[in-house]
Amino acid sequence: xxxxxxxxxxxxxxxxxxxxxxxxxxxxxxxxxxxxxxxxxxxxxxxxxxxxxxxxxxxxxxxxxxxxxxxxxxxxxxxxxxxxxxxxxxxxxxxxxxxxxxxxxxxxxxxxxxxxxxxxxxxxxxxxxxxxxxxxxxxxxxxxxxxxxxxxxxxxxxxxxxxxxxxxxxxxxxxxxxxxxxxxxxxxxxxxxxxxxxxxxxxxxxxxxxxxxxxxxxxxxxxxxxxxxxxxxxxxxxxxxxxxxxxxxxxxxxxxxxxxxxxxxxxxxxxxxxxxxxxxxxxxxxxxxxxxxxxxxxxxxxxxxxxxxxxxxxxxxxx
Amino acid sequence: xxxxxxxxxxxxxxxxxxxxxxxxxxxxxxxxxxxxxxxxxxxxxxxxxxxxxxxxxxxxxxxxxxxxxxxxxxxxxxxxxxxxxxxxxxxxxxxxxxxxxxxxxxxxxxxxxxxxxxxxxxxxxxxxxxxxxxxxxxxxxxxxxxxxxxxxxxxxxxxxxxxxxxxxxxxxxxxxxxxxxxxxxxxxxxxxxxxxxxxxxxxxxxxxxxxxxxxxxxxxxxxxxxxxxxxxxxxxxxxxxxxxxxxxxxxxxxxxxxxxxxxxxxxxxxxxxxxxxxxxxxxxxxxxxxxxxxxxxxxxxxxxxxxxxxxxxxxxxxx
Numbered sequence: 001x002x003x004x005x006x007x008x009x010x011x012x013x014x015x016x017x018x019x020x021x022x023x024x025x026x027x028x029x030x031x032x033x034x035x036x037x038x039x040x041x042x043x044x045x046x047x048x049x050x051x052x053x054x055x056x057x058x059x060x061x062x063x064x065x066x067x068x069x070x071x072x073x074x075x076x077x078x079x080x081x082x083x084x085x086x087x088x089x090x091x092x093x094x095x096x097x098x099x100x101x102x103x104x105x106x107x108x109x110x111x112x113x114x115x116x117x118x119x120x121x122x123x124x125x126x127x128x129x130x131x132x133x134x135x136x137x138x139x140x141x142x143x144x145x146x147x148x149x150x151x152x153x154x155x156x157x158x159x160x161x162x163x164x165x166x167x168x169x170x171x172x173x174x175x176x177x178x179x180x181x182x183x184x185x186x187x188x189x190x191x192x193x194x195x196x197x198x199x200x201x202x203x204x205x206x207x208x209x210x211x212x213x214x215x216x217x218x219x220x221x222x223x224x225x226x227x228x229x230x231x232x233x234x235x236x237x238x239x240x241x242x243x244x245x246x247x248x249x250x251x252x253x254x255x256x257x258x259x260x261x262x263x264x265x266x267x268x269x270x271x272x273x274x275x276x277x278x279x280x281x282x283x284x285x286x287x288x289x290x291x292x293x294x295x296x297x298x299x300x301x302x303x304x305x306x307x308x309x310x311x312x313x314x315x316x317x318x319x
Numbered sequence: 320x321x322x323x324x325x326x327x328x329x330x331x332x333x334x335x336x337x338x339x340x341x342x343x344x345x346x347x348x349x350x351x352x353x354x355x356x357x358x359x360x361x362x363x364x365x366x367x368x369x370x371x372x373x374x375x376x377x378x379x380x381x382x383x384x385x386x387x388x389x390x391x392x393x394x395x396x397x398x399x400x401x402x403x404x405x406x407x408x409x410x411x412x413x414x415x416x417x418x419x420x421x422x423x424x425x426x427x428x429x430x431x432x433x434x435x436x437x438x439x440x441x442x443x444x445x446x447x448x449x450x451x452x453x454x455x456x457x458x459x460x461x462x463x464x465x466x467x468x469x470x471x472x473x474x475x476x477x478x479x480x481x482x483x484x485x486x487x488x489x490x491x492x493x494x495x496x497x498x499x500x501x502x503x504x505x506x507x508x509x510x511x512x513x514x515x516x517x518x519x520x521x522x523x524x525x526x527x528x529x530x531x532x533x534x535x536x537x538x539x540x541x542x543x544x545x546x547x548x549x550x551x552x553x554x555x556x557x558x559x560x561x562x563x564x565x566x567x568x569x570x571x572x573x574x575x576x577x578x579x580x581x582x583x584x585x586x587x588x589x590x591x592x593x594x595x596x597x598x599x600x601x602x603x604x605x606x607x608x609x610x611x612x613x614x615x616x617x618x619x620x621x622x623x624x625x626x627x628x629x630x631x632x633x634x635x636x637x638x
Contacts, residue, residue: 003423039363044378066363068389077415080415086415096370096393097404097405
């Protein structure tokens with residue numbers, strides 16, 4: 001078999017013409033139905049300079065491919081003008097083990113599939129009318145989330161929170177080019193009071209949003225926390241919520257917002273549902289506009305499997 | 320960083336001029352000294368058709384690179400004229416996470432580094448005079464083992480066991496071109512009675528060699544079993560042996576011949592030594608020609624790290 005090799009510019013180029021929502025929704029459904037084989041995440045941690053490497057791998061039973069994804073973050077790289085994220089995705093044949101394709105995405109597809117999961121969360125759980133989108137965290141993921149929300153939410157009014165005016169000015173400039181009207185704030189409280197669809201996308205290890213700030217009829221997607229340390233939402237928010245959704249209940253036992261709320265004894269297990277079950281049966285999601293809903297995304301390899309397949313098939317058809 | 324990509328023909332080409340024994344011996348020593356970071360092996364098992372995938376990754380502290388190796392065996396592939404082994408090796412920068420090189424070795428380097436480990440095992444544990452080499456398993460690994468034994472053992476008389484006459488005729492034909500005199504047999508007992516250096520290289524899940532067959536003064540290198548299921552040696556052989564050597568004592572807790580013997584309650588832990596300790600201190604290995612020694616190779620990522628580095632540096636210097 002000839003292994004096909006694709007570079008980041010080719011990948012970005014075809015992404016414009018690939019529908020990612022449908023396959024990633026299908027991936028979550030397959031995962032929640034137990035059809036996905038998802039072994040524990042492989043991990044390498046470096047201290048000097050600090051860096052972490054995650055190796056996610058698995059497959060959906062009966063499909064053509066299995067996928068291995070390697071993605072790393074070395075947070076001091078930007079000092080040397082090197083991107084903090086690196087990585088690649090590999091597609092192999094499930095029937096022969098042959099390496100079909102190498103996607104040299106440098107971590108880009110991980111950012112995209114995370115944003116797509118945010119869009120899926122909004123599609124199934126946002127109130128019927130979104131009056132304003134609130135983005136907490138004006139970095140790469142705060143950008144990508146908004147880009148992909150555009151495909152599922154009609155609202156174009158956005159309020160963004162960031163760490164300083166400079167970061168927010170750059171965010172406003174970048175995201176207005178996508179057709180959004182962006183206002184900015186340094187007050188999380190303002191986001192909570194004026195937005196009914198809120199996305200948190202920071203690496204914070206201390207809660208940014210507090211239960212007292214959250215109004216009825218608010219949906220929150222928390223994408224920042226994917227480790228046992230990171231924590232964007234005060235656990236009481238999950239206690240107060242009518243619906244709490246995990247991308248993976250299994251993974252949320254050891255990382256993310258649900259992990260934090262459970263640890264604090266503030267998780268009502270009866271309100272906890274897996275995203276794939278809501279996609280398969282919308283009745284398990286939001287049923288009234290005045291409900292509070294929270295989706296906690298820790299990142300599941302089915303997202304990587306589905307995006308790698310979708311991108312590869314599109315690249316293949318172009319050649 | 321520009322990722323360098325190398326293909327199998329380029330890799331095979333430089334391998335002729337790379338000394339692999341020294342770096343892989345150093346890798347085993349570093350591993351046994353605790354200098355290597357070797358997380359648990361990632362694994363995917365397929366049933367239909369049967370296949371197993373191993374993801375090995377790690378690094379030696381303070382070096383330049385970390386390595387991820389993916390290698391699979393799909394044993395029904397040859398029916399469709401496809402090699403049973405596939406895979407690749409990836410070298411990343413330990414300081415930035417950047418992907419430096421992709422070695423598209425299709426599993427070849429895994430076969431080679433396994434054969435090199437077999438040669439190292441023989442160098443340190445075979446009796447001083449080898450009268451005949453016995454190879455059990457006339458497949459790819461049975462060929463590679465013999466090829467690399469040539470560099471450390473003077474004996475050129477070989478008896479090979481295989482599953483049928485056709486397989487054995489092909490083996491004899493291929494390996495005589497390396498300068499060996501090959502006789503063949505369908506009786507494992509004949510191998511045990513006539514060879515004092517025996518290599519088992521099959522994916523068998525039932526013991527092929529039994530304790531009653533093993534004469535004093537025999538060395539056995541078991542390379543076939545790298546999972547909890549595979550088992551080439553009756554556990555009583557390890558009980559009977561004077562010296563039992565693991566490439567990794569840690570890994571042998573959950574896979575390989577030592578795992579099987581321990582499970583059967585037939586492992587004398589006092590006789591168990593790690594290969595890297597013997598390389599560093601030969602006195603821990605065979606001390607008399609009439610001893611029975613067993614080396615159980617499950618495959619450690621330090622072998623992959625060392626072969627990937629050696630091959631990459633040689634490829635880089637050619638360009």
